[in-house]
Amino acid sequence: MKKIKLFVCLVLLLVGCQPQPQTQPQKEETKNTVSCHFIGDLLYEKPYYDWIEDDSQDKGYYDLVRPYLQNDDLSIANLETPIGGKELNISGTGYSFNASREIGKQVASLDLEVVSTANNHANDRGNQGIDNTLDFLKEKDILAVGTYYNQDDRDQGKYMTIHGIKFGFVSYTYATNQIVSDENQAKVALFNRPSDRKMTQAYKDLLTKEVTQTRENCDVLIAMMHWGNEFTYDISTQQEEVSQLLSDLGVDIIIGNHSHCSQPMEWINNNRTLCMYSLGNFVSADPIVDRTHQEFKNAYNVSMMVSLDIVEENNQISIQNIDYIPVINYYDEHLQNFKLIPYDQYTTQYETSHYHYHNGLTKEWIQQTYQKLIPEKLSNHQLQ
Structure with a gap:
């Protein structure tokens, strides 16, 4: 396997290189770049179904974000709604979710290469829901990670x-x-005992075994984790402990989700691993969110789309050009006209007509929130 060397672009400066003798032929340099985008939860809820009516039509919902995902090499999302099909009862409310194949086709239209299927909704329709989801994703040539047909x-x-x-x-x-x-x-990958959310030695040993085996067979290792607490920007003790373990096992990038809001992104373990604790909801449609207060009702509607390049040059690999852009899940005061809008395209007209505008969901609030979450050392850009 190639030697992994992770660093923030433009921070590491190579010095003291000795010139090659003129009589010695120059070694041809090789460089491969994989451009990546990572997005948050795909959570299909009832108001979205009500708006599209015929769920085979997305009505332009993804038009402004689709180009990002279609023009890169690797796009990853968390599929938090099983695609079990109509035969397993479509639902987008409460704590039981299931989508039709038509919704699945909307997901496929984003040109995602990989989706995480390990989350608290993975088993909402039991074994058949898991298998139907895996069948659909395989049919669409999307790699599913986190749920499985069987142990093999x-x-x-x-x-x-x-x-x-x-x-x-x-x-x-x-x-x-x-x-x-x-x-x-074997069908759902858990990292702790679900009854009390404690990582017992048995769960730690299983995770260690699987991560180590994967590490031995790849150049870049990405872990997708459904973890932490809902409706908070704060990192839990367990997130800190598990991320440290994953980094020690050789994980290069951690993509987290579950909190229904964005959380910090940082280098951990002496710049060994880039950790995004939570990207937030990319797709969602709950205007009420009665489980939290207004700050996180607003945060429920804004996610973080991270972009970066994986660069291999002369048998060394680096993570470069780390950046992000908030994506607003827009819908108007009548719960109509849903649209995913990157921050730089979020016009005053969109801003002032959003369902939550008068509750404080403004461009200024978005700007202030993300400036607190993301340190300058990871991204030099300033939100305008």
């Missing part, structure tokens, strides 16, 4: 080679809403 499927590991760089993927969740039976434990 899980043991094979999940890999993808892009521009000569081999990526490995793992994904885990803290629990599922519907408990996975003992005989089906």
